Structure formats: structure tokens, C-alpha cells
Amino acid sequence: MSLYVTELRRLAKRRLTRVMLVLLVLGLTGIVTAFAFSSHKLSPAVIAQAQAESDANFRDAVKDWERSIADCDAAKARGEQTEDRYGPNCGRDWKPTPEMFDPKWNLPYQFDFRAEFGVFIAVFAGAVALFAFLIGASFVGAEWSTGGMMNLLLWRPKRLTVLGTKLAAVLTTLTGVTVVLGALWTLAFWLIASNRGTTEKVTSGVWQSAGISGLRAWGLILAVGAVAFALASLGRHTAMALGVAVGVGVVSEIGIRIAMTIAGVRFGDRWVLSTYALAWFEKKWTLVDYRSCELVQGECTPKEMLVTWQDSALVFGIGTAVVMVAAFWMMRRRDIT
Amino acid sequence: MSAVLEIEGLRKTYKSRRRGVRNALDGFDMRVEAGQVHGFLGPNGSGKTTTLRTLLGLIQPDGGRMAILGHEVPGALPTVAGQVGAIVESPQFFPHFSARDTLSLLAGAGDVPAVRVDEVLELVGLRDRAGERVKTYSLGMKQRLAVASALLKNPKLLILDEPANGLDPGGIREMRTLMRTLAESGMTVVLSSHILGEIQLICDEVTIISLGRRVAAGPVEQVLAQHSHGGVRVRLDAAEDLAAAAELLGRAGVAVTRHPDHLMLAGVDKPATVSRLLAEQHLYVSELAPVAVDLESVFLEITATAPVPGQHRQVDQSAKIGEPGHAGTTGGWGA
Numbered sequence A: 001m002s003l004y005v006t007e008l009r010r011l012a013k014r015r016l017t018r019v020m021l022v023l024l025v026l027g028l029t030g031i032v033t034a035f036a037f038s039s040h041k042l043s044p045a046v047i048a049q050a051q052a053e054s055d056a057n058f059r060d061a062v063k064d065w066e067r068s069i070a071d072c073d074a075a076k077a078r079g080e081q082t083e084d085r086y087g088p089n090c091g092r093d094w095k096p097t098p099e100m101f102d103p104k105w106n107l108p109y110q111f112d113f114r115a116e117f118g119v120f121i122a123v124f125a126g127a128v129a130l131f132a133f134l135i136g137a138s139f140v141g142a143e144w145s146t147g148g149m150m151n152l153l154l155w156r157p158k159r160l161t162v163l164g165t166k167l168a169a170v171l172t173t174l175t176g177v178t179v180v181l182g183a184l185w186t187l188a189f190w191l192i193a194s195n196r197g198t199t200e201k202v203t204s205g206v207w208q209s210a211g212i213s214g215l216r217a218w219g220l221i222l223a224v225g226a227v228a229f230a231l232a233s234l235g236r237h238t239a240m241a242l243g244v245a246v247g248v249g250v251v252s253e254i255g256i257r258i259a260m261t262i263a264g265v266r267f268g269d270r271w272v273l274s275t276y277a278l279a280w281f282e283k284k285w286t287l288v289d290y291r292s293c294e295l296v297q298g299e300c301t302p303k304e305m306l307v308t309w310q311d312s313a314l315v316f317g318i319g320t321a322v323v324m325v326a327a328f329w330m331m332r333r334r335d336i337t
Numbered sequence B: 001m002s003a004v005l006e007i008e009g010l011r012k013t014y015k016s017r018r019r020g021v022r023n024a025l026d027g028f029d030m031r032v033e034a035g036q037v038h039g040f041l042g043p044n045g046s047g048k049t050t051t052l053r054t055l056l057g058l059i060q061p062d063g064g065r066m067a068i069l070g071h072e073v074p075g076a077l078p079t080v081a082g083q084v085g086a087i088v089e090s091p092q093f094f095p096h097f098s099a100r101d102t103l104s105l106l107a108g109a110g111d112v113p114a115v116r117v118d119e120v121l122e123l124v125g126l127r128d129r130a131g132e133r134v135k136t137y138s139l140g141m142k143q144r145l146a147v148a149s150a151l152l153k154n155p156k157l158l159i160l161d162e163p164a165n166g167l168d169p170g171g172i173r174e175m176r177t178l179m180r181t182l183a184e185s186g187m188t189v190v191l192s193s194h195i196l197g198e199i200q201l202i203c204d205e206v207t208i209i210s211l212g213r214r215v216a217a218g219p220v221e222q223v224l225a226q227h228s229h230g231g232v233r234v235r236l237d238a239a240e241d242l243a244a245a246a247e248l249l250g251r252a253g254v255a256v257t258r259h260p261d262h263l264m265l266a267g268v269d270k271p272a273t274v275s276r277l278l279a280e281q282h283l284y285v286s287e288l289a290p291v292a293v294d295l296e297s298v299f300l301e302i303t304a305t306a307p308v309p310g311q312h313r314q315v316d317q318s319a320k321i322g323e324p325g326h327a328g329t330t331g332g333w334g335a
């Protein structure tokens, strides 16, 4: 217990933790602020103005139409060819209708909590996951590279306990940050929705679904933190985790994509990590093989492949488990010099 | 007296794909009695740090047994760790934390009361600088912090790997006093160092290691005596008789080296025989002094690392026990 508390203290004392936390908060605040300005409440006045605008547009369009018919008739009277320019019957059949000028198009953007908050949960998860990666990797990486780990092991010669306690401290801290910032994030968007957007039809079901998305976000953040921690511990350096992350990113997102396209593999994106990240947040993600229609005549529905969030859970779960086991296995056996 | 530290037949082989295998420890033995200050000496790369790391569970031995305070290690390390304070090879600390933070985090991890932090800071002389970041410390200050961290637990066994590294002369003297005080209070101190004058001054016993094996061990005087080689300096009443005396002693089988005003003899068991031999030929000695050797020359001799003019000794060139004829041995008489 004392070791756990000490590791929490150590993590909180670290400059990197503090700086990154400040940057994270600033970044999230920036998104909230920019977004708050771009959303406008659809008050009766705003709606009336949009209505007036579209009425005016409609009237202008009718006027243009009438003028164009008149022009066309005049041209016809001069014996000119008019079909190309004005269409058959001088375009008389194309009278603008009021439906073509839906006032909706003249409305400013209004944030709809029910429909759009889900995306912002994913944005939040992405930002905190980045934080989790840096914190997870540097906490143990810096300890290894500065010799702090060796000092600690002289004090507590139980290697797995020490590494496990450090990991627990990282995950606890990440959970705390996720919960607190997540609550503030939700509150901020709720305030934006109530003041400059709409909270219509936000039922308990909507909250429940947001809650589940929040849990997914939390899971992803912990997994990213744990993987970064394990990689940095394996390589005994923070840079190791960063290097692997960049390597995997490049290989997976660029290398595999290109290779799959060249090799003509169907559903090549199923080998790309970001597909699973998308499926994790969207609950399912559909890959479409447009080329299945290439040689088909007439109607064709391209073949599809569904990636579910369960698939993502499996992929990320196994990946995380493998790296963790490797890190602890190495810790048990390696010479610390 | 009971052994606080026992090592028998310790082996460690470093394997690396590029550089092949290296027997850092090759059947090393060591024994430290309770309450001693024990010097652990050896040339660079002889295996001192490897021994201490293995003892403290940082690296896995390939053979042999070790015990601390009667407990077999590394198995019982979690049990005895609370009674062992150690620094291994100029320890590094997290550069952005202050000395006080560093120690307080260690104290927290080891269930040591927080007041102890200020006690040890005082003890090593860092009290007034304890709030500054370790990054800004000099080598000697870091070394003091390391010693403080080892003392934090108020251990029964204190292991210090080259603690004098980077200390100023005052610091070395303070460290010496500190170590004596600690030993008097019942702590056992194991101390590896290159500063042999220091070791000779403060150590009760020494263990000397060369190429991963013990080459000498025991109380300091005993080690010195074993390697004095019966060195004797002889002066005569009349300096012009030196030649005759040298010839006489040479015939009697004594190794003699002539100097302008005295003779140096080696391999003399009883100095009295020398004076009798000379007196029989009416050569009277004015001085007959067994030559005191110091630890440094004994060290250089038994590890065979004394400098040879015109040669550049490489780090792994030192005495290997079990191979007759220590190459490069030059004796080394202390004057």
C-alpha cells in the first residue's frame, strides 16, 4: 500500500505529468470554446429570419424564371435556337416551388446534443489517449533510463510487485483524469447545447448510450496507457514506446494500406488498426469492396464486411495482453545493470 | 562473530551476441563478519560491481551461493532488504526531483518514517541544499545523496560501491569518520574503493578480487604481513663494507639488492639471522628494519597491476589465481 501511494505521489510530482495535463486541459478547452462559438441557438427570431430569407430567395427565383421565359420567347420570336440554352418549352415546366427553398438551409449551425455528442466522446478519448500514452511511457521509461528503477528495486526487491504497482499507479491516475475531465467535458457540451444548441429528446436512453461510449473511451485510454507503459519498460526507455508507436502507425496505416491495395487483397482495411479504433467507437464499421462490382453489368451492391466493436475488443485486448505479458516476463528475468 | 555476508563460488557470465561470453565472476568467495568495516578491492573490471549487483538481486548468478544476515539470497531478499542499505556504482537519481523529494519517495516506498529523511540529509551534509533539484548537484553531492539513501533504512549491513567517487578531500575524511561511527554503532559496512590509503585507514578486513576471483582476504595487517616477503633494509656502520656484506648474504641464499647506502633483502624469515651472519664476519649493522608494506603496493602486487615502464596495461590484464607466475609482478616495496 505504501508503495502504491508513493508511486501515485511520484507520478503527480513529475513535471511531464503536470505539463501534459495542462496542455491536455488547454487543448480540450480550446475545442470547447471554438465549438461554443460555432453553434447558435435556433430561437424564433432566428427561425423567422431564415424563413424570410428563403421566402425572398423563392421570390427572386420565380422572378428569374419569369425573366428567362420572357428572354426565351423573345429569342424564339427572332427565330433563334433556344432548346440548348433554355431547355424545351423555354423551361416553363421548371417553375421554382417553395419546397426548393427550405428555410433550414438558411439556419446557422445548432449543436444537437442527442445526435452529436457521441463524436465528441471519441474526440475526448483520442486526446486523453495521447496523454495516456505519454504518461504511461515516460513514467516507467524515465525511471529505467535514469536508474530510478534500480534504486527502487534495491529497496523493494520484488520486481513484479514494483512494476505492477507502478502500472496500477499510472492506470489509477489515468482513470482519475478521465473521470474528472470527462465529467467537465460532458458538462461543457451540455451547457453549449442548453445555451447555444438544443437538448431536445435527450432521454435517459441517450445518457445511457453516452455512458457506454464513455466506458469504451475509458477502456481505450487505459489500454493505450498500459501498452505504452509495457513498451517503455521492455525497452527501458521512453523513446522505445514512442518509436514503436510511430513504427506501428506508419506500417499499419500507410504500409499495409499500400501493400494491400497493390496486392489487390479484398477488404485490406481489416488489417489496419484504425479500422478497429473506428469500430470501437461506432459500435460497428462496414468495409466495402467496390471492386466486386467492376465486372458486373447493371445493378450491383458491392460486397461488405462488418467489423464490430467486439472484434475491436478482441484485437486490442490480445495486443495489450501480449505486450503486458512480455513486459512482466522480461522484468522477472532480466539483469538490471 | 557471525558472518553478515557470505559468498561462495559465485559465478556470473555475461553473454552477448557480439562480444561473446565474459566470465565476470569465476568462483568468487567472500565473507564479512558482523560489525566490521570491510574493504572490497580490485582493479577496474575485476567484478566488484557485478558481485554487489548479484548480491542485491539485480542480476542473476550462474552459480554459487550467497547469504545476507544468515538468509540465503536472492531467495530471501524481500525479507532482508529492510536491513540492507546499498549504493551500486554511482547511482543515478531522477534529475528533476530535489534530494528531499527523492529520499521522501524512497522512504515512502520502504515504510521508513519521514523524519529519517532529515536525519540522513544532516548526516551526509546536504541539509541546506536538500530542496534543490538533483540535476544541479555536483558529482560529490550526488554521491552524498546516494549514501543518504543507503542510510535511510538504518540498515544492519551497509554496502557502498566506490562511495568516495567524486568526493573532495574533506568529504572523504567525513565519509571515513561517518563509516567508523556507523561501525561502532554496530553496523557492518562493506566498501569498495580504489583509494587504498582510505581502505587501509578505516577497514578491519579486506577482500581483494582479480578477474572474478578472490586473490587475498583477511585482516589488513595479516594481508600486509603475508605479502611483505620478508623485506629487510640493512645499513652498516661502515658503508664501504656493503659490498662484502652483499656478497656474504648472497652466498647464504638471500636475495640482495644494492643501494648506495643500504642493502635491501628479500625472503628473510628471521631478521636476527642476518645480523648473526654479518656479525660473524665482523660486519656490524647499524639498522636492520623489516620493510613496512602498504596496502597499495600489496594490491598492485597481488593483482599484478603495477605499472610497468613503457607498457600500457589494459583493463583485463591482472592476476589470475590458479595460474603460476603472476605476469608483470614488480614487487613494489613501500618506502
Ligand SMILES: Nc1ncnc2c1ncn2[C@@H]1O[C@H](COP(=O)(O)OP(=O)(O)O)[C@@H](O)[C@H]1O
Binding pocket: A337, B014, B015, B016, B022, B023, B024, B042, B043, B044, B045, B046, B047, B048, B049, B050, B051
Ligand atoms: N552488462 C554487462 N555486459 C557485459 N559485460 C559486463 C557487463 N557489466 C560488466 N561487465 C563486465 O564484467 C566485468 C566486471 O565488471 P564490474 O563488476 O563492473 O567491475 P568493477 O570491479 O570495476 O566494478 C568487466 O569485464 C565488465 O566489462
Ligand SMILES: [Mg+2]
Binding pocket: B048, B049, B050, B089, B161
Ligand atoms: Mg564497479
